[in-house]
Amino acid sequence: MIDRAQYTPGPANVAQVRKDGEKWTLILVKELRHPPEKVWQAITDPAHLRQWAPFDADGNLAAAGATVKLTTVGVPASHITQTTVKRADAPNLLEYTWGDFNMRWELEAVAGGTRLTLWTNIAQPFIAMGAAGWHICFDVLDHLLGGRPLGRIVGPEAMKFPRSSSWDCQSDGLHRHLAILFPPFRRN
Amino acid sequence: MRIKLTSVYVDDQDKALRFYTEVMGFVKKNDFSQGPYRWLTVASPEEPDGTELQLALNNNPAAKTYQETMFQQNQPGAMFFTDDVQADYERMKARGAQFTMPPTDVTASKIAMVKDTCGNLIQLTQLMRWSG
Numbered sequence: 001m002i003d004r005a006q007y008t009p010g011p012a013n014v015a016q017v018r019k020d021g022e023k024w025t026l027i028l029v030k031e032l033r034h035p036p037e038k039v040w041q042a043i044t045d046p047a048h049l050r051q052w053a054p055f056d057a058d059g060n061l062a063a064a065g066a067t068v069k070l071t072t073v074g075v076p077a078s079h080i081t082q083t084t085v086k087r088a089d090a091p092n093l094l095e096y097t098w099g100d101f102n103m104r105w106e107l108e109a110v111a112g113g114t115r116l117t118l119w120t121n122i123a124q125p126f127i128a129m130g131a132a133g134w135h136i137c138f139d140v141l142d143h144l145l146g147g148r149p150l151g152r153i154v155g156p157e158a159m160k161f162p163r164s165s166s167w168d169c170q171s172d173g174l175h176r177h178l179a180i181l182f183p184p185f186r187r188n
Numbered sequence: 189m190r191i192k193l194t195s196v197y198v199d200d201q202d203k204a205l206r207f208y209t210e211v212m213g214f215v216k217k218n219d220f221s222q223g224p225y226r227w228l229t230v231a232s233p234e235e236p237d238g239t240e241l242q243l244a245l246n247n248n249p250a251a252k253t254y255q256e257t258m259f260q261q262n263q264p265g266a267m268f269f270t271d272d273v274q275a276d277y278e279r280m281k282a283r284g285a286q287f288t289m290p291p292t293d294v295t296a297s298k299i300a301m302v303k304d305t306c307g308n309l310i311q312l313t314q315l316m317r318w319s320g
Binding site for chain 2: 054055072073074075076077079081098099100101120121123125126129130133154155156159
């Protein structure tokens with residue numbers, strides 16, 4: 001394991017935000033230099049999720065109909081919700097709910113690896129916080145897949161990184177692009 | 189070991205934050221989210237580093253039943269102490285608070301009961317003298 005103290009968030013990714021009625025969706029894309037099968041395991045297997053995701057699963061998410069308890073990590077209280085996997089088309093598409101959030105994971109084989117896209121609901125005031133949090137989670141996932149695990153960085157630990165966000169609003173006001181920028185920063 | 193936090197269940201955290209800050213007069217202390225979970229607390233401006241009140245989303249059916257039953261029995265979900273219950277009553281009424289009991293003298297204290305708009309009755313207590 002490399003030294004977590006040396007970790008700083010990678011360059012900003014551009015995220016997309018959509019508003020449908022009162023419901024906001026955050027769309028995040030991460031290019032990973034690993035095949036979809038390997039990424040699929042990382043997003044479905046509890047032992048892998050534990051190393052990067054903001055929740056623990058008590059069972060494998062890789063089968064439609066599977067009933068799994070998800071425990072939110074990095075919060076000061078116990079928050080456990082039960083989910084039933086809606087779709088699991090290995091290694092391309094995974095859908096389930098996390099509490100009242102819809103989670104849709106798409107894995108697309110691209111030259112040199114996988115383009116991972118996550119659609120997740122988000123409450124409007126927490127868009128920037130959520131995008132920054134997922135950005136760090138995906139960074140940690142990238143390290144894990146590359147055989148250089150950092151251990152997951154979520155909750156208050158992720159919030160230690162200063163960040164700023166910039167919005168690029170399109171004319172209809174419903175589709176927005178969000179960039180989370182991490183200035184150079186070294187943790188104490 | 190210290191008592192640093194107490195919680196009330198609320199049916200809507202945004203609505204609760206409005207009531208507990210704009211009507212009650214508390215200040216937002218912590219507000220962050222991880223996935224679908226939101227940790228939201230307020231504190232008294234008189235004691236900004238004192239005990240926090242967590243406004244916890246009530247999405248647990250058992251807790252909902254408990255909360256509704258307590259409400260129907262006029263049992264408060266939380267109790268706060270004040271030095272002047274009459275002044276708080278006037279101030280909160282002016283901001284639209286719905287009291288189910290105006291300031292009322294009971295043994296050794298004056299109390300009032302207000303709806304928090306999120307499923308709870310809140311008791312305001314002014315101790316008239318310490319007993320014991």
